[in-house]
Amino acid sequence: xxxxxxITEFQKLVxxxxxxxxxxxxxxxxxxAKNIGNxxxxxxxxxxxxxxxxxxxxxxxxxxxxxxxxxxxxxGEKEKIIILKKEGVLVRQGKIVDFTKxxxxxxxx
DNA sequence: GTGTTGACCACAG
DNA sequence: GCTGTGGCCAACA
Numbered sequence: 001x002x003x004x005x006x007i008t009e010f011q012k013l014v015x016x017x018x019x020x021x022x023x024x025x026x027x028x029x030x031x032x033a034k035n036i037g038n039x040x041x042x043x044x045x046x047x048x049x050x051x052x053x054x055x056x057x058x059x060x061x062x063x064x065x066x067x068x069x070x071x072x073x074x075x076g077e078k079e080k081i082i083i084l085k086k087e088g089v090l091v092r093q094g095k096i097v098d099f100t101k102x103x104x105x106x107x108x109x
Numbered sequence: 110g111t112g113t114t115g116a117c118c119a120c121a122g
Numbered sequence: 123g124c125t126g127t128g129g130c131c132a133a134c135a
Contacts, residue, residue, distance in 0.1 A: 010132065029117055033131085040130040046116040047132060065117070072116030080116090 007053060010036070014048040017106075021062045024088040025104035026096060028066050035106050042066075050074060062087070068099030 007015075013036040021027050029042040029049075038044070049060045052074070061083045065071035070091065073080035081091040090097040 008132080033117085038131065040118085041132075042117040042130080043115065044117090044131040044133085047114095048116095050116050051133095052116095060116080063116080066119090070116090074116075077116090 010038075010041075010044065011048040011051075013037075014045050015052075015054050015058045018049065018058045018060060018063060019054075020106070021059055021104050024102065026062045026064050026084070026089055026099075026102050027104050027106075028064055029071070030066050031105065032063065046072070062089075062104075064096060064099075068096040068103075070094050070096070 014032060017032045017035045018027070029045045030039070033039050033042045033045045036045075045063075049058070049063055050072075052058055052060045055074075061073065061080045063071070070077045070080055077094065081094075084091055084096070089102050096102060
């Protein structure tokens with residue numbers, strides 16, 4: 001025990017939102033940023049997911065860039081694509097196929 | 110406290 | 123479609 005997860009409240013929010021992404025769905029950095037109350041903090045969101053101390057508890061691979069592009073991944077975009085494909089999310093040329101269909105949009109408001 | 114960096118976003122050309 | 127520029131936010135040296 002003694003879970004010394006030295007993380008900030010900001011990261012906690014990011015992970016919390018990220019964990020809400022259901023199987024077979026994806027979200028974006030900007031969307032998560034909005035959900036945590038900082039719509040302009042998309043960068044900080046990516047940073048938080050990068051260090052991701054809760055991996056693979058936190059499905060950071062389900063977070064992509066705006067427009068359906070993969071973005072980045074700690075193990076490489078290729079791995080990310082493979083994982084997404086396993087979850088039923090097809091990726092084509094670094095972009096998600098039917099992005100709007102697999103995009104988990106949280107209810108704002 | 111300042112400057113740089115980063116898994117970003119939006120706009121202009 | 124790509125590149126350059128500006129902007130936002132948090133973490134780190």
